[in-house]
Amino acid sequence: MRDLHDARFVVLGPVRAWLGDTSLRLGPPQQVAVLTALLLREGRPLTVGELIDAVWGQTPPPGVVSVVRSYVSRLRKILEPQRPPGQPSRQVVSVADGYALPLEKGALDLRVFEDRAAEVQRLFAAGELEKALRLLHTTLGAWQGQPLAGVPGPVAEAARTRLIERRLGLLETRFEAELHLGRHREILPELVSLSGEHPLRERLCELRMLALYRSGRQADAFSFFDATRHALKRELGVEPRPSLRELQARLLAADPALAVSPANAGGAVGGIGDHSSKRAASAGPSATSESGRSPQSPPPHTGKTSQAAPSPAAAVPVEQLPAGLRAFTGRQAELDDLDELLSREDRAGTVVISGMAGVGKTTLAVHWARRVADHFPDGQLYVNLRGFDPTAAALEPSAAIRTLIDALGYPSQRVPSGLAAQTALFRSLLAGRRMLILLDNARDTEQVRPLLPAVPGCLTLVTSRNQLGGLIVSDAAQTLTLGILSTEEARAFLAQRLGPARVRAEPEAVDDVVLRCARLPLALAIVAARAAIRPAFPLSAIAAQIRDSQGSLDAFADVDPGSDVRAVFSWSYNVLPPLSARLFHLFALSPAPDMTPATAASLLGLPMRQTRMLLDELAAAHLLTEHAPTRFSCHDLLSSYAGELALEKETAGERESATRRLMDHYLHTTHNATHTLYPLQQEPVDLPDAQPGVVPEQFADELAANRWLEAERGALLAAAESGLEQGRAGHTWQLASQLTRFLDRHGYWSDQVVLQRTGLKAAARAGSREGQALAHRALGFVMGRLGQIDEGRRHLSRAVELFHELDIPLGEARAHRLISFLANRIGEHGKALEHYDRAAALYRGVGDLSGEAYVYNEVGWTHILRGEFDDAITHCWRAVAIHQEIGDPSGEAGALDSLGWAHHHLKQYPQALDCFDQALVLYQPMGDRYLVAEALIHIGDTHVAAENPEKAAESWRAALSILEEFDHPDIAQVSAKLKQLDGA
Known part of the structure; x- marks a missing residue:
């Protein structure tokens, strides 16, 4: 079992956690919010009630206590994966009616940040500005983006606001100190950017004005004051605070104290504001820095060091970089990102340029390095680390660092033995210098870390096919992922x-x-x-x-x-561990454009947790791309390469088994999703047993099921098509039958036509008359949707015949209901009622109350179409009562919607709106967005009839927004309603 000391947490950015070097998947946002609330308490307990308030505030969902305890249980498994059953958790411990998460020293980046910030303030107070600034750069560099990014809940929101304010305050303190040391030109670009992001922050305005003034840009300083003053009056209705107005007056008067170094003036930091002046005065900046130079003096670029450097100045390596491309083109966005590095005051740090093989990482790095070489007057260093080389082994760090030291002109006989000593020497040689270092074709973090300068003034570019996450986490490296060209x-x-x-x-x-x-x-x-x-x-x-x-x-x-x-790709493939390599080439067997960890687990026949780690390895190696959370795809040429490997590495039997597992996963998970969405409406179909190793996904509620079907729609359609081509006709027609209702509800009618025609072929090929009946029925309905009534009737008539011959009354009854739907579309309401009578008799014959209730509702709708509104209300109420009795909220909502229409036509608008509102409340938790939109459309229609155009527009716009999410055909209808309303 891992020791508690191995747990590390990051909240200064997206919330993340590690056990040792293993990154953990923390689960859904609310689960992360529970973890965040515990982390922010830093070991002090939180009651269950406090956790609920932290995550959901005043609107917790039903059964929330069980939800919280479930999240805590899952977090314990994530943080202690090897804890024996029954043994108390050492990570999330139970305390009375709540929980606590004990933290070791250094385990939470926020605590480290606060400790360092306190030390920064102490150093400033002691007048040790240079040392304080170095620590402050490290402290602020630990941030990885917006704190608690994406974490929901009031506690996270409050903490996020507090931390952003805390960081801004420290940045302002840093700028004050930099101004105190006469570095106004260096910090001005960053000040301009930050004050632009926070135009109402007066302290930043003061700092920017002083930096502009000292840089000889008095007019810009005055113009910026005017812009800030107008912004404050426009947004807040206030005048600038006294300290800002005072600074403006001093600038207008050309106060000599503002134009000289505060170190020489012996006073406050430029006289900026009362609070900043007092702190700067108390800091009492000394006339010299730690090196004995005046704080305003630029660091000399002699290359000399106080310890290991030779007496002569070290060499200035200026032609170390490889030749750049004469005709470099594109990559402007990436070049702009790299150029931003030059706006930083020290132009230092590490940037990892990663991407798949052949994407042009080295070309970009060399081109940019040559373009900005003048910004690094002490030279450029280059070494090819051969991390992925066809002819030679990867360069060991000791050999690489000797190459770098030699390039600096240090006598080889004086180079110490041992990598640690050589690294120390290398960093000493770079102290006080401004250099650009390009470490090309790196294999992993361990190969690179000893070669990093770790001194101010030096910028290191690293190119690699791997993401080198260790450098990003532990060395605050920035990352630039290079994709394919536009x-x-x-x-x-x-x-x-x-x-x-x-x-x-x-x-x-x-x-x-x-x-x-x-x-x-x-x-x-x-x-x-x-x-x-x-x-x-x-x-x-x-x-x-x-x-x-x-x-x-x-x-x-x-x-x-x-x-x-092919050879270039092979260098990335050949260094993969065996299981990752196998997953890569099996990936090519999928007909879908991308894959989730659950799908990949079934494809490989391994547990999902293990498969997720393999996917992360492939993504880190840029052989796969996680283009959206938990969705992995493969570049087209890499997919071709993976397909070649699958033929080479896997036997025909192994490929067949993997493909069968994939189809089983799609079929059984689709069944689980549709059963969750339509538990009382799905007809039973005997599915083939899933192969060993297949773990179909389960869904906690309708919303989760609906989201999965929406996300996997393209994959499922592709799987059905490939199943027919590859001899799995049974999987194809069953998959088509499972998707029928979902595709119809969401308006994917073109997809439905293609899928059901494929399903019909597959059922015929498999010799399944039931499959043919299901496909005919689905085709008949969708043809009716598309206005092709005659073809729809032919398919539905054939479906009735087949279901009757097979003695499947539920299938036959639904086919009669769909014939009634087509009849109603062309005004044959009497014929519709005849087929509804046949459907009702079939349902009663097998005791299917749910089916009978749906018929009552649809008969009620037919009466509405005939103008028989009282009869409609009678039938619809019977449907509502039965649906309530058997616990079918979807059916109940549909019947209430029909009731609303009946009342609408009777001009009983309050009753109509009440019915529609009840339907809407029932639809919303189901995740079926189309039904929600349909209820909103009807509410808008009734508001128009009741002469409430503003409310009608509000409902229709909400419906249109939903329909646009999945490009539903009804968009045109709702848009026309809104246009007509606007015209009126």
């Missing part, structure tokens, strides 16, 4: 290599090449090189060669391993 960048890439005229001459061929190369720079470079050495070849011929090899990487092969896409 379409426009890819076209420009080809134009640079082949000439604009040749690219303009064949735009369609260029687009085809861009598509086939999947916008990967390495693939584009290979194709461009081939086209360049064959200038007489049309680009369409080059594109055809790639197209002919579709599904393989043969079109991107080359005798040079460094220019062969």
Whole structure:
């Protein structure tokens, strides 16, 4: 079992936790909020009631106490995965009617931050400004974004506000100290940016005005004061505070005290405000810094050190970087991100540029490093760490650091032995220097960390196929993830290599090449090189060669391993652990564009927790991309490579088993989701047993089930299609039958047509007449939705015949109900009532109260269409009563909606709105957004009839917003209502 000391938590950014070096998945937002509330108490207990208030405030959900205890139980499992059953938790401990989370020293970044901030204040008070500033940079550098990002609840919101204010206060203290030391020009860009984000923060305004004034930009200082004054009056209705007005007056009077160094003036920090002046005066900045220089003097760039440096000045390495591309193009956003680093006052730190193989990490790093070399007057260092090299082993840190020390001109005979001593020497040689260091092609964090300067003034760029999360967590490295080129960048890439005229001459061929190369720079470079050495070849011929090899990487092969896409990918694949490697090539067996951890677990036949770690490894290696939370995808060319590996590494039987597990997962999870959504409406279908290793997902409520179906819709449709192609016809027609109601409710009618036609073919191929009946019935209904009544009737009539022959009364009854739906659409209400009578008789014959209640509601709706509103109310109330009796809130809501329409037509508008409101309350927890929208539309209709246009518009806009979420066909109808209302 891991020791309690291994637990570490971060709240100064998105809430995260680790056991040792293992990052933990903390669960849903409310669960994270419970953990956050415990962390913020720093070991002091919270009652269950306090936890409820912390997460939900004044509106807790039903059964909230059980929810809290469930979250605590899950957190204990996450934080103590190896705790034996029955043994008390040492992480989230029970205390009376509540819980506490004991924290070891250094386990919570917030506590470390506060301790360091207190020490910063002590150093300032003691006048040790340089030391205080160094510690303050470290303290602020530990932040990883907005504190408690994404954590819900009032406690997190209050803490977030407090911490943001705390950080701003420290930043202001830092700027004051920097001004005190005469560094107004260095901090001005950051001051301009921060004051722009907080235009009403008067202390920042004072600091910016003084920095502008001292930089010789008096007019800008006066202009900024005027802008701030107007903003304060406009937003808050107040004048600037006295200290800000006083500073403005002193600037206008050209007060000499403002233009000289506070160190020489011996007074407060530029006279900025009462509180800042007093603190600065108490700090009593000394005339010299720790090095003996005046605080205003720039650090000398001699390269000399006080300990290990040789007597002569170290060399200035200026031509260490590789040659850059003559025709570099694109990547403007990434270059802008890198340029922002130069606005920092020390231009120091570490930046990790990561991305998949062949995406152009080194090219970008070298291009930018050469572009900004002048900002680093003490030179540039470069070393290829060979983390992913086809011909040589990765460079050991000891060998790499010797290369760097040699480049600095240090005598080799004086270099100490041992990596720790060499690292210390390297950092001593860089002390006081401003250098750019490029560590290219890194394998992992351990290879890089000893090579980091860890001294002010030096910027380190690291390129790697891995994310190097350890550097981000422990060394406060910034990260830049390099993706594929945009379409426009890819076209420009080809134009640079082949000439604009040749690219303009064949735009369609260029687009085809861009598509086939999947916008990967390495693939584009290979194709461009081939086209360049064959200038007489049309680009369409080059594109055809790639197209002919579709599904393989043969079109991107080359005798040079460094220019062969397959070889370059292999260097990333070959260093994977065995299970991660297997998951990568099995990933290619999925017909879906992406995959969740649960789906991947079934594909691999391993527990989900283990699979999630494997996915994280693949994402860290940039072989997969987590393009959305818990959704992993694979670049097209990497997918082709994975498919080749699957054929090479897996036997036919192993591939078949994996694909069967994947189809079982989709089918059984879909069944669980639809059963959760429609427990009394789904007809029983015998599903095949899931293969060992398949763990279908379960759903706590309708909302979760609906979200899963929505997220996986594309994957499920692709799985159904591939199942037919790959000989799993049974899976295909059953998957189609399970998705029928969901696709209909959400308006995915085009998808429904394609899916059910596929399901019909699959059922015929599998010899399942039941499957054919289900597909005919679904096709008949959707054709009616699309206005193709005759074709719809043909399908529904065939469904009735098949269900009758098979003696499946529930299936036959629903088919009759759908025939009635089509009849009502064309005004044949008498025929509709005939088929409803047949459906009701079938339901009564098998004792299905739910089906009978639905018929009552639909008969009531038919009476509404006939103008027989009293009869409609009678039938709909019977439906409501039965649905309430059997506990079917969905059916009850539908019947209440029909009742509302009956009252609406009788001009009984209060009763109508009451029915619609009751339906809306029942629909909302189900997660079926279309039904919520439908109720809102009806509420708007009734408000219009009752001459309440403002309320009608409010309801219709809310409905339109929902429909636009999934591009429902009813958008046009609701938009027309709103337009007509606006016109009126």
